[in-house]
Amino acid sequence: xxxxxxxxxxxxxxxxxxxxxxxxxxxxxxxxxxxxxxxxxxxxxxxxxxxxxxxxxxxxxxxxxxxxxxxxxxxxxxxxxxxxxxxxxxxxxxxxxxxxxxxxxxxxxxxxxxxxxxxxxxxxxxxxxxxxxxxxxxxxxxxxxxxxxxxxxxxxxxxxxxxxxxxxxxxxxxxxxxxxxxxxxxxxxxxxxxxxxxxxxxxxxxxx
Amino acid sequence: xxxxxxxxxxxxxxxxxxxxxxxxxxxxxxxxxxxxxxxxxxxxxxxxxxxxxxxxxxxxxxxxxxxxxxxxxxxxxxxxxxxxxxxxxxxxxxxxxxxxxxxxxxxxxxxxxxxxxxxxxxxxxxxxxxxxxxxxxxxxxxxxxxxxxxxxxxxxxxxxxxxxxxxxxxxxxxxxxxxxxxxxxxxxxxxxxxxxxxxxxxxxxxxxxxxxxxxxxxxxxxxxxxxxxxxxxxxxxxxxx
Numbered sequence: 001x002x003x004x005x006x007x008x009x010x011x012x013x014x015x016x017x018x019x020x021x022x023x024x025x026x027x028x029x030x031x032x033x034x035x036x037x038x039x040x041x042x043x044x045x046x047x048x049x050x051x052x053x054x055x056x057x058x059x060x061x062x063x064x065x066x067x068x069x070x071x072x073x074x075x076x077x078x079x080x081x082x083x084x085x086x087x088x089x090x091x092x093x094x095x096x097x098x099x100x101x102x103x104x105x106x107x108x109x110x111x112x113x114x115x116x117x118x119x120x121x122x123x124x125x126x127x128x129x130x131x132x133x134x135x136x137x138x139x140x141x142x143x144x145x146x147x148x149x150x151x152x153x154x155x156x157x158x159x160x161x162x163x164x165x166x167x168x169x170x171x172x173x174x175x176x177x178x179x180x181x182x183x184x185x186x187x188x189x190x191x192x193x194x195x196x197x198x199x200x201x202x203x204x205x206x207x208x
Numbered sequence: 209x210x211x212x213x214x215x216x217x218x219x220x221x222x223x224x225x226x227x228x229x230x231x232x233x234x235x236x237x238x239x240x241x242x243x244x245x246x247x248x249x250x251x252x253x254x255x256x257x258x259x260x261x262x263x264x265x266x267x268x269x270x271x272x273x274x275x276x277x278x279x280x281x282x283x284x285x286x287x288x289x290x291x292x293x294x295x296x297x298x299x300x301x302x303x304x305x306x307x308x309x310x311x312x313x314x315x316x317x318x319x320x321x322x323x324x325x326x327x328x329x330x331x332x333x334x335x336x337x338x339x340x341x342x343x344x345x346x347x348x349x350x351x352x353x354x355x356x357x358x359x360x361x362x363x364x365x366x367x368x369x370x371x372x373x374x375x376x377x378x379x380x381x382x383x384x385x386x387x388x389x390x391x392x393x394x395x396x397x398x399x400x401x402x403x404x405x406x407x408x409x410x411x412x413x414x415x416x417x418x419x420x421x422x423x424x425x426x427x428x429x430x431x432x433x434x435x436x437x438x439x440x441x442x443x444x445x446x447x448x449x
Contacts, residue, residue, distance in 0.1 A: 035398065042384075042398035042406045048272060049401050053264040060265055070274075073267045078278045146252075147259045154379045165257045171223065186226075190218035197252055 033089035044081050051095055052077065054148045055102050058141070062106050064113075072109055076101050095145070096206040145203045149196055160185055161192040211235070212242045221249035276407075336360065342424060342445035344371055352443045354404065356424040367397065371404045371426055373442055379431045382442070384408065389420035394437055400426060422447045 032050075035043035052073060059072040080087075080101050087097050153161055156178065163169045163177070171189065175182040212220075212232060219226045228236070236243050336359045344354035354371030369384055382400040387393075397408040424447065428440045 040398045041409055042401060045403070045406055046399065046401040048275065049403060052271070053266040056267040056271070057263070057265045070267055070271050073271050074274045074278065077275045081279060082282070143255065143259055144263060146255060147261060147263045150256060150259070151261060161256070166260065186219070186223055189222050190215060193218045193222045193249060193253055193256070194214050196256060197249060200252065
């Protein structure tokens with residue numbers, strides 16, 4: 001077995017443009033969703049790694065304690081796994097399905113919380129209802145999905161986008177730093193933006 | 209002129225140094241749909257620059273442990289073979305063909321693992337019991353390390369893998385395999401998440417028609433739609449038995 005040195009692929013620009021786009025045959029995400037439905041535990045772990053920060057952050061915004069947010073996160077993934085037969089990958093992304101389950105769980109959580117309040121209070125129930133916050137504004141969800149998607153961009157695309165957008169490097173500096181042609185770096189940045197666009201379009205269609 | 213391509217729009221939205229050509233400017237001036245798309249992409253680029261990783265708060269590791277505890281009593285499912293993609297498969301290598309049926313694993317693991325498991329099932333154990341373990345060592349010219357533990361919990365067997373591998377800068381991914389000592393048959397347990405930690409459930413072995421799946425192998429697999437082993441193994445270890 002010959003040793004392989006691995007560097008960022010300096011692929012020619014015209015090949016870069018084929019990496020993403022509509023009607024792509026199969027992406028790692030398709031494989032993840034199908035493996036999840038088929039009961040592959042490794043896919044549950046991978047789904048948790050990718051999407052638990054989003055689920056947990058959504059929960060944190062709507063419940064009163066950190067422990068409650070952790071409980072909701074735990075319930076979402078346990079419930080997603082046990083009801084995986086109900087999920088059809090061709091109808092939407094795994095992320096969208098998980099966010100939908102998160103919303104249901106948060107509604108349940110608020111209802112239980114209301115009931116507990118009524119049980120412990122001696123006042124009339126109307127007087128102690130804490131207004132349950134509604135779902136976070138869509139704009140807000142979109143922002144959080146965007147962070148999660150940027151963090152999941154495959155390399156070298158992800159590295160290039162994060163260096164340019166979050167670390168303030170110019171494309172020329174990135175090209176020099178990664179040892180890639182400037183045209184390749186710019187092409188990756190363009191494709192990454194188009195990929196994020198298609199992901200957010202998909203997310204905009206999630207049921208609320 | 210024709211509508212601007214996605215590439216042109218993305219270049220205008222994502223690259224401050226990129227100047228629109230007179231033709232492009234002309235078209236944008238008269239085409240509502242292209243200027244709307246450009247506006248949306250520019251907004252997206254602006255949002256992407258404005259967000260930060262710290263906007264997301266990952267849960268503490270205890271939450272994953274709680275998920276695993278909750279699911280520990282569930283009916284285990286063997287990792288199915290990766291679905292074939294609609295992409296034409298690259299040339300299959302004749303020597304190594306993944307065992308395609310889950311039943312192959314049930315039976316196949318039966319031999320080696322079954323014998324090991326029976327040994328530890330004489331006295332009832334309260335929690336998970338270690339049946340066998342091995343150190344995963346890098347193959348010549350490769351880097352990486354890890355451990356694989358075969359754990360029995362009530363009536364299920366689990367292979368727990370912990371590996372530290374050089375992450376691949378490309379779209380390649382790592383996959384965990386069991387290889388038969390006949391050197392030909394192998395079974396794909398599943399993808400190894402980038403954390404390097406995963407558990408794969410093996411159904412309780414029932415008979416021993418196939419024997420010898422003792423080698424744990426982690427390979428680097430290209431995204432080529434070919435479910436067979438890439439023959440690029442990184443680390444291996446042999447479960448004693």
